[in-house]
Amino acid sequence: xxxxxxxxxxxxxxxxxxxxxxxxxxxxxxxxxxxxxxxxxxxxxxxxxxxxxxxxxxxxxxxxxxxxxxxxxxxxxxxxxxxxxxxxxxxxxxxxxxxxxxxxxxxxxxxxxxxxxxxxxxxxxxxxxxxxxxxxxxxxxxxxxxxxxxxxxxxxxxxxxxxxxxxxxxxxxxxxxxxxxxxxxxxxxxxxxxxxxxxxxxxxxxxxxxxxxxxxxxxxxxxxxxxxxxxxxxxxxxxxxxxxxxxxxxxxxxxxxxxxxxxxxxxxxxxxxxxxxxxxxxxxxxxxxxxxxxxxxxxxxxxxxxxxxxxxxxxxxxxxxxxxxxxxxxxxxxxxxxxxxxxxxxxxxxxxxxxxxxxxxxxxxxxxxxxxxxxxxxxxxxxxxxxxxxxxxxxxxxxxxxxxxxxxxxxxxxxxxxxxxxxxxxxxxxxxxxx
Amino acid sequence: xxxxxxxxxxxxxxxxxxxxxxxxxxxxxxxxxxxxxxxxxxxxxxxxxxxxxxxxxxxxxxxxxxxxxxxxxxxxxxxxxxxxxxxxxxxxxxxxxxxxxxxxxxxxxxxxxxxxxxxxxxxxxxxxxxxxxxxxxxxxxxxxxxxxxxxxxxxxxxxxxxxxxxxx
Numbered sequence: 001x002x003x004x005x006x007x008x009x010x011x012x013x014x015x016x017x018x019x020x021x022x023x024x025x026x027x028x029x030x031x032x033x034x035x036x037x038x039x040x041x042x043x044x045x046x047x048x049x050x051x052x053x054x055x056x057x058x059x060x061x062x063x064x065x066x067x068x069x070x071x072x073x074x075x076x077x078x079x080x081x082x083x084x085x086x087x088x089x090x091x092x093x094x095x096x097x098x099x100x101x102x103x104x105x106x107x108x109x110x111x112x113x114x115x116x117x118x119x120x121x122x123x124x125x126x127x128x129x130x131x132x133x134x135x136x137x138x139x140x141x142x143x144x145x146x147x148x149x150x151x152x153x154x155x156x157x158x159x160x161x162x163x164x165x166x167x168x169x170x171x172x173x174x175x176x177x178x179x180x181x182x183x184x185x186x187x188x189x190x191x192x193x194x195x196x197x198x199x200x201x202x203x204x205x206x207x208x209x210x211x212x213x214x215x216x217x218x219x220x221x222x223x224x225x226x227x228x229x230x231x232x233x234x235x236x237x238x239x240x241x242x243x244x245x246x247x248x249x250x251x252x253x254x255x256x257x258x259x260x261x262x263x264x265x266x267x268x269x270x271x272x273x274x275x276x277x278x279x280x281x282x283x284x285x286x287x288x289x290x291x292x293x294x295x296x297x298x299x300x301x302x303x304x305x306x307x308x309x310x311x312x313x314x315x316x317x318x319x320x321x322x323x324x325x326x327x328x329x330x331x332x333x334x335x336x337x338x339x340x341x342x343x344x345x346x347x348x349x350x351x352x353x354x355x356x357x358x359x360x361x362x363x364x365x366x367x368x369x370x371x372x373x374x375x376x377x378x379x380x381x382x383x384x385x386x387x388x389x390x391x392x393x394x395x396x397x398x399x400x401x402x403x404x405x406x407x408x409x410x411x412x413x414x415x416x417x418x419x420x421x422x423x424x425x426x427x428x429x430x431x432x433x434x435x
Numbered sequence: 436x437x438x439x440x441x442x443x444x445x446x447x448x449x450x451x452x453x454x455x456x457x458x459x460x461x462x463x464x465x466x467x468x469x470x471x472x473x474x475x476x477x478x479x480x481x482x483x484x485x486x487x488x489x490x491x492x493x494x495x496x497x498x499x500x501x502x503x504x505x506x507x508x509x510x511x512x513x514x515x516x517x518x519x520x521x522x523x524x525x526x527x528x529x530x531x532x533x534x535x536x537x538x539x540x541x542x543x544x545x546x547x548x549x550x551x552x553x554x555x556x557x558x559x560x561x562x563x564x565x566x567x568x569x570x571x572x573x574x575x576x577x578x579x580x581x582x583x584x585x586x587x588x589x590x591x592x593x594x595x596x597x598x599x600x601x602x603x
Contacts, residue, residue: 338592338594
């Protein structure tokens with residue numbers, strides 16, 4: 001297929017008809033390896049990408065290997081305490097200099113010819129250097145920094161586009177929702193030890209949709225719903241009947257679903273619920289009183305009693321339920337996506353609440369929780385379903401003609417697809433405002 | 436490592452513990468999950484540590500699974516009532532349990548190590564879970580029960596498995 005034909009197919013891959021309330025995405029967007037390859041350049045090559053949380057690197061020399069935009073990078077706190085994102089390539093032949101997924105290092109030594117770098121990326125030693133000529137300049141041969149690195153409230157992002165807008169602007173309206181999460185503890189959050197590392201044999205955008213899809217919850221997740229009934233916890237009202245129900249596009253591909261459907265389980269941000277033991281009532285009342293005093297009663301109510309899934313396009317999700325979880329996705333092939341999840345907890349938390357937080361971390365989310373495995377299964381089956389050429393278009397039109405933005409509707413998915421389409425067509429195709 | 440036969444309320448042999456594990460594996464492979472719950476103590480802990488923290492206690496680190504009896508019973512209910520999409524219809528599993536070693540005997544408590552491979556087949560896909568069990572077994576009324584089971588997986592990521600929906 002010529003490049004021109006591929007470009008045409010991409011141009012025609014979304015039907016967005018506001019008057020008819022019709023929004024459809026072509027199957028090839030989820031199945032064509034050529035489109036996947038182009039996404040690495042046009043989407044991941046230009047966005048801000050989540051790399052990690054500052055508290056993962058507590059002391060100088062701490063590092064984590066991460067994979068963003070098809071590149072292996074070292075997320076590292078240097079001896080000078082500065083957090084950097086370095087390309088994991090020896091300047092000599094390109095061999096990765098860091099081979100451990102996580103740890104603490106004094107230096108990174110290439111296994112091939114022992115060129116050695118300090119933890120800020122500076123080339124410190126080259127064996128037998130006399131054979132190099134006068135143009136050989138160790139100063140210019142350090143590990144390459146990813147061109148832009150910025151952080152917001154501990155969340156570190158990197159971009160390969162030197163011209164990308166500043167991170168706070170890029171986060172657009174999603175910033176407010178990250179604040180609802182980060183405002184929970186006065187002391188600030190830290191990442192708990194342990195990582196959920198799993199995958200889905202599905203296109204990354206199916207996960208993007210699913211992570212902010214509240215329409216499916218009471219249907220696909222009967223397992224969790226029935227479990228809550230069995231232990232006597234009421235699952236809250238749904239869709240248009242709910243007190244709080246937002247499903248919004250937040251600009252730049254970001255989105256949110258916010259609801260109180262599952263808030264009856266309890267939230268360690270400061271509201272007691274049926275999934276928590278009775279003894280937790282008193283300490284959670286203290287948590288809430290502190291929150292009320294610090295941010296005001298109205299904002300505290302929003303923070304403490306509302307569940308939210310926030311998408312920071314394209315690779316970060318904050319799933320703020322009983323206790324907040326960070327999900328980072330790494331697309332590896334058109335039909336295969338790696339997933340990592342970490343848990344957030346207040347620094348210096350009361351030990352009983354910390355134990356409760358850990359005990360409840362894996363009850364819903366995570367690869368053996370009562371919720372996420374069904375998402376993995378249904379998305380893998382969907383990916384198989386989309387192999388049928390006759391299954392041409394998927395539908396994301398819920399709520400569009402009603403001009404509403406409920407958590408059970410799909411504006412937050414349309415927003416992502418419109419943003420994706422604009423970037424993939426290099427601006428050739430225009431879309432209406434997010435509705 | 437202790438002798439194969441050790442006094443702990445009564446004589447117990449490695450062969451007897453192996454037979455216990457084989458019977459347990461049969462209960463799980465045959466989906467007789469309610470009977471399987473019967474060999475757990477009321478204060479049981481059933482755990483799968485995070486794959487990057489195989490040695491960390493469940494109170495200090497997030498876990499893939501960290502079940503008490505209530506939660507493991509809920510898991511069994513869900514497996515049997517058809518609400519887990521990935522286990523409907525039930526997957527075919529085969530558990531191989533080997534390298535059984537009595538690590539320590541303390542009264543009626545037995546620390547026993549074993550290796551496992553669990554093969555799972557569903558929708559023409561095969562998944563293999565490989566690792567070791569750290570078991571705390573206890574003699575109750577002459578019967579062996581499981582008081583603590585840590586299934587420490589050797590894989591560094593659940594890839595391409597994507598999930599654990601069976602009892603490992």
